[in-house]
Amino acid sequence: MDRIAQAFARTRREKRAAFVAYLCAGDPDFDTSLAACRAVLDAGADVLELGVPFSDPLADGLTNQLAAQRALDAGMTAARGLELVRRLREKSQVPIVFYTYYNLVFSNGVENYVRAAKEAGVDGLLTLDLPPEEADEVLAACAKHDLKTVFIVAPTTPASRLPRIGAAATGFIYYVSREGVTGVRDQVAANIPEAVARIRQHTALPVAVGFGISTRDQVKQVAKVADGVVVGSALVNVIKENLDNRAGLPARLRITAADLVAGAA
Template structure:
């Protein structure tokens, strides 16, 4: 069963998942579109989510062609780009967060912004800024292995995606290069709020966990406390993105935006945390 080498794993990610495992709690991973509505409010929202009990924050680097994202995250990315958000600007946000917080930060991105920045330079600068991991949605690990530059993490834990359509015989290949955690996509298609969870999710997670010691977090479509609780019973973590991003979009002009996001996320976080009690 493959497990990630300690020399790669971010200590913040490793320590967080170890602490939660010892407490028999699932992690709550919150996704935000970095730079929407602006850099300052992004930092405020991250701190508010940590206060609400979030364990890991995914910061989405805005990109003009987010092919894996549903309409909500697409809108947020467009607004962030229109506000002047750049890849370097996202790293500045991480530096600002690190002045006040040690919460693990994972960069959620497509390959184009990273490659445009310079693959090696991006990983070096992101790690130096205080990022802990990277989830590159359109870079399959077997493709990365064909290019030495793309295969090296340079200080960031490589988070890997596994989808419902991924055949079991491919699990070990993907898991062998995963670090920090594995993001299990709960359903086919793009990101977005769903009224119900996919059938057989618990069984799918159980099968995946037989192939790896790396924590497995489940996302795509989770928007209600009862959904978060259900996922938390079988997975090592619950990822909520579009529902939080929608809350930001709907209240972007509010002076107390960070508090609004805090209050929206708190019941989801509490449900995930208490699911195994």
């Protein structure tokens, strides 16, 4: 099994949900980002979702927009993003999924991008603005280089599209539990159990739920019905709040991540 399948198989055996941690690559600078990623992995994250900074992140709320801007301002590039993955692979075999946008894939050449990502140690590709109906070139490249694909289902996704999405994904399905963009919310969205059940009618892959999940109690609530729980903004906020204390940032992030990870048990 690939690393993504192994991670979800392990958490299934342990009768818990996988904790998927999102951080933006290069936020707030390369070295601090590397330390931050290692901190959430040390805290027990089962999958690392690594945002590739982009100037027009359409699916991201203000927290993650600012993270991408910090990374870009600090000189983060596609090549440096791959270097970050290679550095993480020196000490960890936790699955890494690139959270990216199609222009970044296309502009580098689809097959070149996929091959480079795989060679660096990336396990999966989630291209936010690429629907499976238009993803043939990406799907072919990912199949050729054994890079798993992750596709999104939203609350507004019609039932008629679920078979197509389920067929295109090879890593897991990401259920975006809210309309709109990423960000911290006071409570989890309604109807998550029903949505996850509906998705499972069309795929045997794990279903991870994200967008708006930001506390241990919220993680625990979603973990009861999903195979994985994705938390991003709550972690990225720790980085934002410690920009003047970059040496101490990883320790603070590890504490927050460990508390959230505990909710998935």
